Amino acid sequence: MKQRRSLFLVLAVVVVAAAVWSVVYLSTPRQQTLDQRVQAVASQLKCPICQGESVADSPSLLAQQMRGVIRQQLQEGKSEQEIIQYFVRSYGEQIVWSPPWQGFSLLAWLVPIGLLLAGVVLIYFTLRDWRALSRSVEARGNDRDILNIDEAELEGYRAQLERELAEGDVLFRRYQTEAQ
Amino acid sequence: MYFSDLGSISLILAAGFALYTIIAAVVGAMRHTPALVASAQRGVLVVALLMLLASFALVASFLTHDFGLSYVAQHSSLSMPWYFTAAAFYGGQEGSLLYWALMLSIFSAIFIFTAKRAPAELVPYVAATLMGIEVFFLLMLTTVSNPFARVPVAPADGNGLNPLLMDPGMLVHPPMLLMGYMSFSVPFAFAVAAMITGKLSSEWLRAIRRWTLAAWTIQTVGLVLGAWWAYHVLGWGGYWGWDPVENAALLPWLTSTAFLHSTMVQERRGMLKIWNLALVIASFALSIFGTFEVRSGIISSVHSFAYSDIGIYFLTFLVIVIIFSTGLFLFRLPKLRPEQEFDSVISREGVFLLNNLLLVGIAFATLWGTLFPLISAAIRHQTMTVGPPFYNQVISPLLALLILAMGIGPLLAWRRTSTAALWRNLSVPVIITALCAAALPLLSVTDILATIGFSVCAFTAAAILYELWRGMRVRHSHGEPYVVALYMLFNRYRQRYGGYLVHLGMALLVVGVIGSHFFQIQKDAVLKVGQDMNVAGYRLTFLGNIDDKEQDRESIASQLQTWRDGQLQGYIYPGRTFYRNFNDQPASQISITTFGLTDLYVFLDDWTGAAQATIRVFINPLVPLVWFGGLVMLLGGVICWWPARTRLATARVSKAGRTSETQPSEHGAKGVVV
Numbered sequence: 141m142k143q144r145r146s147l148f149l150v151l152a153v154v155v156v157a158a159a160v161w162s163v164v165y166l167s168t169p170r171q172q173t174l175d176q177r178v179q180a181v182a183s184q185l186k187c188p189i190c191q192g193e194s195v196a197d198s199p200s201l202l203a204q205q206m207r208g209v210i211r212q213q214l215q216e217g218k219s220e221q222e223i224i225q226y227f228v229r230s231y232g233e234q235i236v237w238s239p240p241w242q243g244f245s246l247l248a249w250l251v252p253i254g255l256l257l258a259g260v261v262l263i264y265f266t267l268r269d270w271r272a273l274s275r276s277v278e279a280r281g282n283d284r285d286i287l288n289i290d291e292a293e294l295e296g297y298r299a300q301l302e303r304e305l306a307e308g309d310v311l312f313r314r315y316q317t318e319a320q
Numbered sequence: 321m322y323f324s325d326l327g328s329i330s331l332i333l334a335a336g337f338a339l340y341t342i343i344a345a346v347v348g349a350m351r352h353t354p355a356l357v358a359s360a361q362r363g364v365l366v367v368a369l370l371m372l373l374a375s376f377a378l379v380a381s382f383l384t385h386d387f388g389l390s391y392v393a394q395h396s397s398l399s400m401p402w403y404f405t406a407a408a409f410y411g412g413q414e415g416s417l418l419y420w421a422l423m424l425s426i427f428s429a430i431f432i433f434t435a436k437r438a439p440a441e442l443v444p445y446v447a448a449t450l451m452g453i454e455v456f457f458l459l460m461l462t463t464v465s466n467p468f469a470r471v472p473v474a475p476a477d478g479n480g481l482n483p484l485l486m487d488p489g490m491l492v493h494p495p496m497l498l499m500g501y502m503s504f505s506v507p508f509a510f511a512v513a514a515m516i517t518g519k520l521s522s523e524w525l526r527a528i529r530r531w532t533l534a535a536w537t538i539q540t541v542g543l544v545l546g547a548w549w550a551y552h553v554l555g556w557g558g559y560w561g562w563d564p565v566e567n568a569a570l571l572p573w574l575t576s577t578a579f580l581h582s583t584m585v586q587e588r589r590g591m592l593k594i595w596n597l598a599l600v601i602a603s604f605a606l607s608i609f610g611t612f613e614v615r616s617g618i619i620s621s622v623h624s625f626a627y628s629d630i631g632i633y634f635l636t637f638l639v640i641v642i643i644f645s646t647g648l649f650l651f652r653l654p655k656l657r658p659e660q661e662f663d664s665v666i667s668r669e670g671v672f673l674l675n676n677l678l679l680v681g682i683a684f685a686t687l688w689g690t691l692f693p694l695i696s697a698a699i700r701h702q703t704m705t706v707g708p709p710f711y712n713q714v715i716s717p718l719l720a721l722l723i724l725a726m727g728i729g730p731l732l733a734w735r736r737t738s739t740a741a742l743w744r745n746l747s748v749p750v751i752i753t754a755l756c757a758a759a760l761p762l763l764s765v766t767d768i769l770a771t772i773g774f775s776v777c778a779f780t781a782a783a784i785l786y787e788l789w790r791g792m793r794v795r796h797s798h799g800e801p802y803v804v805a806l807y808m809l810f811n812r813y814r815q816r817y818g819g820y821l822v823h824l825g826m827a828l829l830v831v832g833v834i835g836s837h838f839f840q841i842q843k844d845a846v847l848k849v850g851q852d853m854n855v856a857g858y859r860l861t862f863l864g865n866i867d868d869k870e871q872d873r874e875s876i877a878s879q880l881q882t883w884r885d886g887q888l889q890g891y892i893y894p895g896r897t898f899y900r901n902f903n904d905q906p907a908s909q910i911s912i913t914t915f916g917l918t919d920l921y922v923f924l925d926d927w928t929g930a931a932q933a934t935i936r937v938f939i940n941p942l943v944p945l946v947w948f949g950g951l952v953m954l955l956g957g958v959i960c961w962w963p964a965r966t967r968l969a970t971a972r973v974s975k976a977g978r979t980s981e982t983q984p985s986e987h988g989a990k991g992v993v994v
Contacts, residue, residue: 147743147747149747149751150747150750150751150754153751153754153755153758154754156754156758157754157755157757157758160757160758160761160762161757161758161761161768161771163761164761164762164766165768183709184709186705186707192556192561192563192707193556194707194708197556197557197842199844199925199926199934199936232702232703233702233703233704233705234693234703234704234705235705236704236705237705237707237708237709238705238706238707238708238709238710238713239692239704239705239706239710244696244699244700244702245692245696245704247692248688248689248692248706248710249710249714251688252681252684252685252688252714253714255681255684256677256681256685256718259677259680259681260677263673263674263677266673267670267673270591
């Protein structure tokens with residue numbers, strides 16, 4: 141009963157959270173300012189003369205000029221992709237801060253994702269094998285009756301062991317009651 | 321006779337003794353000659369002594385300003401303070417290799433002193449493997465990368481240290497990280513020994529786990545210190561830039577984290593043996609790769625001051641290590657069968673498998689991103705950049721899942737968990753998470769991804785704290801005050817509660833990362849004397865530039881007042897320092913003031929005369945949590961690692977005398993009381 145009550149409580153809180161999120165999401169302005177768009181493009185380009193900084197972050201003169209070019213081209217109505225292509229033409233592909241989702245550099249993205257999915261599949265099959273193994277071991281054990289021990293006697297020993305452990309250790313007692 | 325002669329002689333002798341140790345250990349183990357094995361063990365200690373002597377010789381050469389040594393002349397000067405002069409010991413390639421070899425020999429000696437705890441058949445092979453690695457470094461140190469090489473004519477003064485390294489962080493970050501890399505050698509040596517002898521006992525597992533835990537803790541500290549150094553020195557407002565060298569240091573950390581978790585499955589259930597061995601080997605190979613990558617210069621990085629031409633030797637060594645350990649691994653594969661079976665996926669084992677997949681997935685994505693420019697250059701002769709956006713997009717979802725697993729995992733029991741028990745444990749954290757998710761947007765955290773990230777961290781932190789609280793309450797209900805109950809929990813179940821602490825620290829660290837990633841505010845301004853700039857409620861008033869000339873350096877500092885809510889908070893002095901010999905590399909003196917959990921990070925970008933400055937300000941929310949989380953992780957790691965009480969030994973003895981009961985871990989300590 142208590143369990144069901146807390147389930148309802150959690151559900152209620154989740155619903156409230158979802159409601160708050162959707163209200164906030166709907167009320168935030170979708171339209172980006174020019175500054176934000178410049179920033180968005182500049183953060184996709186690597187500052188050619190810096191060590192590990194994007195055009196958006198770098199304080200260097202060159203990056204400032206590049207930000208100016210981006211602003212100008214955005215005002216002329218060019219799309220983000222066109223502007224990035226413009227810089228690729230003049231600086232080469234290493235100007236792009238992260239590999240684009242096309243051509244050869246697609247591999248940069250797909251290989252880790254593919255291997256991760258392969259890992260999920262591998263874990264699934266490993267678990268299935270382990271479970272099958274445990275079933276076959278159980279079946280064999282029953283057939284041949286290897287453990288010639290009275291199950292009731294064993295249960296008695298088990299209970300005694302748990303009792304003694306619980307005497308010395310209050311935490312153990314807690315886990316015991318929880319497991320039941 | 322110079323100190324350097326002492327150093328050269330020590331290195332050559334150490335190489336000889338290390339070679340002798342390998343032969344004596346292997347022959348002694350194969351022929352079952354205890355005397356030979358004992359002699360090999362003493363050989364390890366002699367190597368450690370000789371390495372101490374060599375390191376002493378190098379430090380003495382630095383402190384006596386023996387510029388006839390080209391290494392000393394290149395990395396120190398007369399005007400450097402003594403602590404930087406001494407730390408210049410590991411400031412260049414030759415010295416850092418010597419430091420690596422020194423630490424390896426010291427760790428080997430510690431292993432010999434504690435060898436009684438390790439399975440006896442393994443000891444000679446562990447010693448031989450460690451000395452094998454040591455021989456490689458000694459060969460480098462005596463030939464291509466000799467710190468004791470002399471020049472015919474000594475210059476009057478040295479070059480001095482690279483300005484980026486003239487920082488307090490330099491005193492702690494490189495030695496910690498090099499030590500971290502090095503310390504993965506010991507678990508690797510244990511793995512090799514186990515593969516040679518075929519003895520992967522539970523004793524072996526305990527020994528290798530403790531050494532890995534030590535390595536993991538050291539590497540954690542090294543990584544956090546590295547982030548701290550970057551934050552204080554580089555001036556771009558961040559602490560982690562997915563630089564290839566940072567990535568390389570993260571890789572063995574990730575694989576060893578995976579190992580520490582999956583060994584628990586092996587310990588309890590006898591499964592995943594093959595996988596665990598593979599993780600140990602991978603951690604060591606990756607740490608050699610990291611050492612190699614910094615030196616090689618094949619990938620452009622902020623650590624470019626470490627470039628040299630010895631990369632090829634490291635590559636050869638790396639290839640030998642991989643071939644050797646893979647060969648052994650395949651040779652042993654038939655013997656490594658799992659002992660037990662699996663019951664249910666919603667048990668702790670299932671979460672450990674998930675955790676391993678995520679950690680190895682993150683490690684692979686990082687390695688792949690680091691190497692991809694090289695692959696691209698090799699295949700289509702086109703260099704390209706794999707920058708932070710790539711890592712952020714690939715790794716953040718994995719990290720979020722990992723944090724979630726960190727909260728759920730400890731709540732699940734081994735084998736099988738009843739859904740009712742799981743639900744009882746989870747309901748409170750879930751409610752707190754949902755409240756957090758609902759409250760954050762109202763507190764103007766409008767970014768959906770940031771809200772999800774914070775909520776996931778809140779879940780994990782709540783799950784851990786709730787579990788801790790329940791443990792305390794149970795003990796309290798048996799008459800212990802809460803504080804004593806807390807102490808007893810940590811004292812009795814060190815690994816479990818130490819692990820919780822590590823998870824809690826990680827959650828804090830990630831909260832800091834999310835805060836600074838999503839909510840960093842940056843502003844540049846050109847200021848004339850008396851002018852203000854306003855950033856996010858802080859006001860900076862520029863008062864002028866101060867020029868300070870000293871014998872070996874010149875520093876420029878801007879004086880600024882910081883104001884908040886109309887109150888003067890203080891004066892700050894962001895600046896630049898030019899060292900005489902490194903005029904093109906000014907070091908930045910970044911001013912970082914912490915207000916609560918927010919850093920005000922001020923960087924002097926440019927200046928004109930005394931009356932104008934270009935100031936770059938970052939408001940970095942929650943960054944202090946990154947350092948605090950790192951500290952908590954260190955504490956947790958140490959608690960996990962800390963040896964069980966010494967009473968345990970007597971308890972075991974008294975028990976062994978009475979009954980055949982063997983329950984070594986937490987319950988063993990009770991033997992005295994009972």
